[in-house]
Amino acid sequence: MSTDSSSYPKTRREFLKQSTCGLGFIAFSTVAPSFITQSLRAGAPIAEKDRSILVLIQLAGGNDGLNTVVPYADDNYYRLRPKLGLKQKQLHKLNDQLGFHPACGKMHGLFEDGKLGIIQNVGYPNPNRSHFRSMEIWETASDSNDYLTDGWVGRYFDNACSGSPSPDPAGLNIGNELPDAFLSNQEHNIFSLQGNQGRRNGNLNGLLSGVKGLSYKDDSNANFLQHTLMDTLVTERRVLEKIGNYRSMEEYPQTRLGNALNKVAGLIASGMETRVYFVSHGGFDTHANQALRHKDLLTQLSDAMHAFQSDLEAHALQDQVLTMTFSEFGRRPSENASGGTDHGTAAPQFVMGSQLNKSLLGQAPDLSVGINKDLKHSTDFRSVYGTVLQRWFETDPEPILGGKFPPVDFLA
Amino acid sequence: MPDSNLLAPVDAWLPLPKAEWNETTGRHLASRLGYSVQPDLVEAFLKGGPKTSIKIALGSINGMPQPEMLVGMMEEIEASVMSLREADEIEKREIRQNLRKLNRTGYNDFALQWIRFARNPANSCQEKLTLFFQNVWVVAFAGVRSTPALLDYQERIRRSIGGTYPEMCKHLAVSPAMVRYLNLNQNRKGSPNENFARELFELFCLGEGNYTENDIKEAARALTGYVVNQEDEVRFIDRRHDNSRKTIFGQTGNFGLEELIDLVFKQPAADEFLPRELVRAYLTEDGLPDQYIAELGTQWKAAGFSIPYLISTFFSSRLFYDERFRDNLIKSPFHYYLGLLQDLDLDVFPSPRLTTNMIRSMGQAFFNPPNVRGWVGGRHWINSATLIARNRLVQSVMNRPPMGQLNADEKAALEKAVEAGEARLQVDPGWLTRLGKMPLDEVAKDLAARLYTNPDSRQLEGILNETVSPKMSDRRKGVACLIAALAQPAYHLC
Numbered sequence: 001m002s003t004d005s006s007s008y009p010k011t012r013r014e015f016l017k018q019s020t021c022g023l024g025f026i027a028f029s030t031v032a033p034s035f036i037t038q039s040l041r042a043g044a045p046i047a048e049k050d051r052s053i054l055v056l057i058q059l060a061g062g063n064d065g066l067n068t069v070v071p072y073a074d075d076n077y078y079r080l081r082p083k084l085g086l087k088q089k090q091l092h093k094l095n096d097q098l099g100f101h102p103a104c105g106k107m108h109g110l111f112e113d114g115k116l117g118i119i120q121n122v123g124y125p126n127p128n129r130s131h132f133r134s135m136e137i138w139e140t141a142s143d144s145n146d147y148l149t150d151g152w153v154g155r156y157f158d159n160a161c162s163g164s165p166s167p168d169p170a171g172l173n174i175g176n177e178l179p180d181a182f183l184s185n186q187e188h189n190i191f192s193l194q195g196n197q198g199r200r201n202g203n204l205n206g207l208l209s210g211v212k213g214l215s216y217k218d219d220s221n222a223n224f225l226q227h228t229l230m231d232t233l234v235t236e237r238r239v240l241e242k243i244g245n246y247r248s249m250e251e252y253p254q255t256r257l258g259n260a261l262n263k264v265a266g267l268i269a270s271g272m273e274t275r276v277y278f279v280s281h282g283g284f285d286t287h288a289n290q291a292l293r294h295k296d297l298l299t300q301l302s303d304a305m306h307a308f309q310s311d312l313e314a315h316a317l318q319d320q321v322l323t324m325t326f327s328e329f330g331r332r333p334s335e336n337a338s339g340g341t342d343h344g345t346a347a348p349q350f351v352m353g354s355q356l357n358k359s360l361l362g363q364a365p366d367l368s369v370g371i372n373k374d375l376k377h378s379t380d381f382r383s384v385y386g387t388v389l390q391r392w393f394e395t396d397p398e399p400i401l402g403g404k405f406p407p408v409d410f411l412a
Numbered sequence: 413m414p415d416s417n418l419l420a421p422v423d424a425w426l427p428l429p430k431a432e433w434n435e436t437t438g439r440h441l442a443s444r445l446g447y448s449v450q451p452d453l454v455e456a457f458l459k460g461g462p463k464t465s466i467k468i469a470l471g472s473i474n475g476m477p478q479p480e481m482l483v484g485m486m487e488e489i490e491a492s493v494m495s496l497r498e499a500d501e502i503e504k505r506e507i508r509q510n511l512r513k514l515n516r517t518g519y520n521d522f523a524l525q526w527i528r529f530a531r532n533p534a535n536s537c538q539e540k541l542t543l544f545f546q547n548v549w550v551v552a553f554a555g556v557r558s559t560p561a562l563l564d565y566q567e568r569i570r571r572s573i574g575g576t577y578p579e580m581c582k583h584l585a586v587s588p589a590m591v592r593y594l595n596l597n598q599n600r601k602g603s604p605n606e607n608f609a610r611e612l613f614e615l616f617c618l619g620e621g622n623y624t625e626n627d628i629k630e631a632a633r634a635l636t637g638y639v640v641n642q643e644d645e646v647r648f649i650d651r652r653h654d655n656s657r658k659t660i661f662g663q664t665g666n667f668g669l670e671e672l673i674d675l676v677f678k679q680p681a682a683d684e685f686l687p688r689e690l691v692r693a694y695l696t697e698d699g700l701p702d703q704y705i706a707e708l709g710t711q712w713k714a715a716g717f718s719i720p721y722l723i724s725t726f727f728s729s730r731l732f733y734d735e736r737f738r739d740n741l742i743k744s745p746f747h748y749y750l751g752l753l754q755d756l757d758l759d760v761f762p763s764p765r766l767t768t769n770m771i772r773s774m775g776q777a778f779f780n781p782p783n784v785r786g787w788v789g790g791r792h793w794i795n796s797a798t799l800i801a802r803n804r805l806v807q808s809v810m811n812r813p814p815m816g817q818l819n820a821d822e823k824a825a826l827e828k829a830v831e832a833g834e835a836r837l838q839v840d841p842g843w844l845t846r847l848g849k850m851p852l853d854e855v856a857k858d859l860a861a862r863l864y865t866n867p868d869s870r871q872l873e874g875i876l877n878e879t880v881s882p883k884m885s886d887r888r889k890g891v892a893c894l895i896a897a898l899a900q901p902a903y904h905l906c
Contacts, residue, residue, distance in 0.1 A: 132554035136783060145607075147783040169796070176773045178797045180782065192797030206895035207803055209875050213900060221740050224791060225901035232796035287509070337502045338509075 031215055031226045051320045052392050055264055055277045055308075056153075056181065057257075059301070059327035061284030062131065064294060065347025066333060066365075068104070069118055073097045076367035080334040084290060084341070094118070094360065103298040106306035107350070111359055115309060116352050117410040119384055120362040123346030123377025127329065131285065131343075134328035139180035141382055141401055152385055152400060153276050154184030160395040161188065161275065168273040169235050174260040179278050187224075191235045193263065204236055242270035249314030253303040257281045261308040269315045275393075284327060288338035301325075309352055318354040322392050322411075325350040326381070334371045346377035349384055357412040383408050421707040424731035433461050436866075437733045443865040443906035444694050444741070445469050445727065446536040447751035451861060453533060462728035469537035470723060473570050476535075479525040482518040482559060489514050489560070493642040518559035520764035523778035526566075527767060528760045531750050538573070541723070543746065544693050545569045546779070547786035548686070549584050549616050551593040553779045558588065561644045562779050565589035577686055577717045578677045581617065585635075585669060588644040594784070597639045601654040604632040611784055612676070619688070622681035623661070630658040634667040677717060683709030690726055695737050697790030704731065739865050739905050742793050745774035748802060748904065755863055758809055759834045762825040763818065770808075773801035794904070806898050810891055813837045844890030852876045852893075859897040865906050872897060 071077050072088040073096060091099025092108035100108045110116035126144035128134045137144060141152035150158070157170050169191035171182045182190050211230045216222035246266030252258040260279040267274060281301055286293050305323065312318045330347025346365060363378035383405040386397035391411040398404055418424070428437065438458045439449045446453065446469065457465040492507050492514070499507055530539035551565055565587050572580035584590055585608070591597050594608035609631040613623040637653030640646045658667050661675055676682055687708040691700050699705075708725070715721040726732060743751065749771050753760065761767050768778065775798045781787050808814075818826065829835040847855055853873050860869035879896045880889050897903065 130554060132552075132780075133783075147785055149783075149785060149788055173797070176769075176797070176801070178775075178795060183792075187791070190795055190797070192800065203807055204800065204803060206806065206892075207799070207899050209879055209896035210899035210901065212875050212878060213871050216901065221742050221791065221905055222901040225742075225794060225904050228794050228796065229799055229899075229901075232799050235796060236800075336505060338505055 031211055031223075031230050052394075053268060053275060053277070053321045054153075054388060054392065055261075055279070055321060055323040057301070057305070057323065057325045058135075058179070058278065058280040058282075059284050059297075059325055060131075060135070060280055060282035061286070061327075062134075062329045062331060062343055063284045063297075063327040063347055064286060064290065064341050065121075065330035067290075067294060067331075067341075068101050068298060069094070069120065069348045070099050070101065071097060071364060071367060072099050074367050076333075076369075080367065080369075080371070082335070083339060084335045097364065098360075101295070101298050103295045104302045107302040110306060110309060110352060114356060114359055115354060116305075116350060117356045117359050117361060119349045119351065119379055119408055119410065120360070121346045121365040121375065121378040122349045122362065122381050122384060123329070123375075124380055124382070125377075127345040127374070127377075129329065129343040131328055136180055138326055138328055138381060140183075141385055149183065150185055151179070151181035151183040153181040153278075154188075155400045156276075156389060156393065156395065157182075157188045158184050158186050159400055160393065166273040167234060167238065169231075170274065171276045171278065172239070172264075172267065172272075172274045173278040174263060175278075175280055179280075181278065182276075187228075189231050189235060191232070191239065193239060204233060207233060239267065239272075242267055242272065246270065248311050250307050250311035252307045252311070253300065255300045255304060257300050257304040258307060261304050262311070265308055265311045265315070265317075268312070268317055268321060286331070286340050287336070287342060288340040290335075290340040305350075305352055313354075321353060322355070322388065323352040324384075324388065330375065332372065333365075333367060333369055333375055334373075345374045349381070351384075351410050355412075356410055358409050361408050361410055379408060380405055387411055418734065418736075419730055421703045424704055425708050425711060425725055425729045427728050428462055428730050428733050430461065432730075432733065433458075436738075437462075438465075439865050439867070440733060440738050441465055441727060444732075446533065446540060447530075447747050448533070448536070448754040449863075449865055450533070450754060463724060466724050466727050470541065470573070470720070473538050473573055474535055475567065475570065476526065476529045479518070479522045479563070481521040482563065485514050485518050486560065489518075490643065496642060512557070515557060515559045519553050519562070519779075520768060522559055522563060523768050524760065524762070524764040526778060527746075527750070527771075530746070531753050531760055533754060536750065536754070538570070540747070541573060542566060542569050544690075545573075545580070547693070547781065548689055549581075549590070550781055550784050550786045551589045551779070552781055552784075555593040556589045558592070558644055561587070561589040561592065564644070566779075573719055575719060577719055577722075578673055580719065581612075581673050581676075582670060585612070585673070586638060586646050588640045588646050591638050591640040591646050596635060599632060599636050599638070600652040601633075601636050604629070604636060604654075606632040608632075609635055615785060617673075617676050617685055618679055618681040619685050622679060627660050630660045631672055634658050634660065634672045635669055638669075682717075683713045687712060687722065687726070690722065693789070694726070694741075695732060696741065700731075739902065741906050742790055743904055743906055744787070744789060744793060745771050745776035745798070745802075747906070748774065749805065751906075752805065752809070752898075756809060756839050757836060758839065759829065759836045761813065761837055762829045762834075763822040765822070766817070770801070770805055774798050774805070775801075802904070803899070806895060809837070809839050810895070811838060839894065841887060844894065845887045846890070847893055848884070848886030848889035848891075852880065855893050856897075859893065863897055864900075864902045866902065872900065875900070 066077065067084060067086060070086050070091055072091055078085045086101065090102045092105055093099045094111060107116055124137060124144060128137060128144055139151050140148040142148040153171060161170050169189040171190045173179055173182065173192045175192060176194060178190065178192055207229055211226055216226060243263050243266045246269060248262055248265060252262040257279065264277045264279065283297055312321055326349055327347060330344045331341030332344040336342055365375040382401050386401055386405045387407040387410065389395050389397035389400055390407060438454050441462060442454050442457055443449050456468060460468065489511065492511050496504060496507055529535055546569065553562060556562055568583045568587055572583050594611055595605045596608045599605040606628050609628045613628065614620050633654040637648050637650065638646055639649055655666060657664055660667060660672065661679060663675055684705045688699065688705050711725060712722050775793055776787065826835065856869035856873035856876055860872050861867040875896055876893050879892050884892065
């Protein structure tokens with residue numbers, strides 16, 4: 001057993017002095033949070049804040065793209081969807097071909113203002129129709145027949161965010177389970193915050209004693225546990241404090257997604273150095289009686305996205321944040337007999353921000369398909385990720401995506 | 413990582429000398445073989461020595477009772493499957509939806525019943541091993557979607573543990589779960605599907621780099637002809653089987669599944685594959701230098717790839733007890749959860765929803781690993797989200813169950829559990845008060861012996877001194893001590 005903590009007093013004192021988050025407990029523990037350890041190891045001050053932030057919104061279950069961005073000018077659409085087809089006059093027109101679902105009024109407004117981009121018909125070759133597997137493909141950014149144990153965001157952290165010690169988590173997820181997208185090979189501070197309204201992560205005070213013991217051998221798992229525990233406690237206090245202090249300038253819808261994005265706005269506004277936020281909006285698996293269900297889901301999405309963007313603008317943060325939706329697949333073009341749609345392939349992806357270059361991108365899907373046949377994607381989702389990595393995070397996408405994918409022009 | 417002081421490879425797998433069999437080595441074996449170092453468990457081990465202990469733990473494998481709910485559903489599942497044949501499109505859709513629902517409900521119940529079965533110390537070691545093989549030969553509910561097929565798959569593993577690994581491979585390859593999961597039923601003469609052939613080599617038997625792409629192509633042809641129907645029956649259909657000659661690993665012949673697996677086990681890589689997996693799961697996530705694995709592999713091959721031989725040799729070896737491997741393996745979520753229940757004398761909460769959600773938020777889901785590689789484990793189990801989830805579990809057993817969160821079914825299940833005397837869902841308040849009355853050095857001794865592989869209590873005693881204040885009631889003291897003891901890194905390790 002070594003007492004490696006003895007080498008930190010100066011930094012620790014400094015940290016405690018600056019700490020406004022009631023982190024007094026650090027004084028009584030024997031391990032320092034890893035951002036202090038790392039900064040000592042790196043022998044460098046904390047890196048310059050780089051403030052390009054990505055917010056991912058997962059549409060879990062498979063969002064019906066054709067009824068979200070509706071190709072109303074194509075007779076095939078009404079041929080394939082005699083019951084579910086949305087009438088032209090209800091839609092929010094995007095152009096003379098396409099219209100937004102009636103529930104997407106707010107998203108339509110964002111589109112008109114150039115703050116919302118639509119990338120049409122995004123998917124990948126050899127599509128897999130299992131929710132679970134297809135979501136994994138999207139989150140790990142793998143080929144359809146390849147199994148990766150790390151996520152695309154995790155690999156971004158591995159490639160671009162190591163050695164820049166920060167007290168803030170690199171990735172923050174609102175929800176109970178860590179998304180696969182965040183899985184990485186190196187250790188990064190990744191944090192999950194329970195999604196339920198106002199509920200904390202339970203009583204963590206009991207965990208304090210886990211960081212009070214002697215420190216353990218450097219490369220031991222006990223040492224790793226102790227540090228992860230310390231990071232967890234520090235992050236939790238900082239995050240809750242920041243959320244508690246935040247006053248949003250915008251009325252958010254009282255929905256799970258609205259609450260989650262409200263929290264994200266609070267954390268961004270507090271100056272957290274977190275690079276990627278992850279929130280999930282579930283329930284899109286609309287095999288039966290889709291019409292009403294889908295309308296509710298899109299209302300929640302549209303209203304929450306709009307509130308989030310307005311809130312960012314009210315705090316003058318809009319230039320730092322890019323928001324992107326993704327879903328494991330679209331639905332089949334032809335409706336089924338239960339007033340719903342079955343698992344399909346390609347669907348549109350949405351990007352939102354003040355820095356968009358263009359608003360309508362990619363090729364629309366070809367709807368001249370038979371009943372129960374699928375759409376063929378025209379943009380690979382890794383082209384979208386690659387564009388975010390290269391033009392938003394300014395990092396080389398190739399090692400992260402394991403190949404070259406042509407960029408999509410939504411960012412300059 | 414092992415260094416130059418490690419035993420030489422030729423000595424590493426020799427049995428531990430009798431003189432070194434003591435409380436320390438006994439606790440190490442108990443914590444690795446099962447989920448807990450409860451004094452009475454360790455005691456039973458100490459009487460016998462390593463080989464006898466392994467026999468006690470794994471000598472005879474108990475079958476798991478059929479989950480009642482699933483058995484009750486089987487008739488409806490079978491009737492639905494039969495009626496699919498005459499149904500029109502609209503009816504088919506409804507039947508399929510109902511089948512999905514039945515399977516999902518049955519799966520949740522199966523998960524709960526298995527957790528209960530594994531929680532019983534008499535089954536813990538064998539179920540840990542069953543889970544180990546489930547994480548080598550991976551199938552997932554998400555891909556199989558038939559609960560009866562999963563039940564059958566797990567039972568095949570259990571029944572194979574007493575035999576050889578090639579036999580186990582043959583049993584699992586043609587199980588309805590695997591035929592579905594890795595698309596063997598889409599693998600037919602003239603249009604092969606290589607999914608299973610690839611994983612058989614890469615993830616189940618040989619490891620990456622020990623076969624060529626051409627071996628996979630040819631093996632896929634050897635595996636053609638198997639189909640699985642809606643009733644979960646696997647059949648071999650001759651006209652779907654590619655009867656021509658194949659060349660695999662340099663051998664040419666008209667091979668089928670049996671011959672293919674025999675060929676696989678003639679590859680040198682097959683000697684080392686399972687020993688390597690065993691070392692990662694049960695000894696150290698860092699693995700061992702190749703020459704150690706090679707030595708164990710040579711012995712295992714000579715023993716005809718017998719699974720009991722491998723288990724017995726490994727768990728009674730000098731290397732297994734080497735002190736650098738003690739108290740440094742991170743418990744999996746199942747280990748942590750089941751161990752906690754055993755250590756605190758608690759029953760499984762009789763709600764599939766709450767129990768599986770709890771374990772899932774710690775990072776593991778029954779028969780649903782993230783992908784065909786299974787769980788990587790080790791440090792991957794630990795991050796802020798999973799540590800918070802582990803803490804949530806600890807907090808939850810200190811208090812009464814959350815009656816307000818239960819639906820009608822769950823309340824009924826809870827009443828049934830109360831009647832059956834299986835409703836110890838909260839740590840015994842009497843015990844907590846007794847703990848609170850004891851001097852702290854004794855509390856530390858008691859808890860360290862009960863909870864940690866290494867029962868040295870000096871560090872814990874210091875921590876308890878900082879944790880407890882004289883103002884607390886006895887019960888509060890007891891709770892604070894227990895929570896502090898469970899928060900130590902030592903409790904996440906075995």
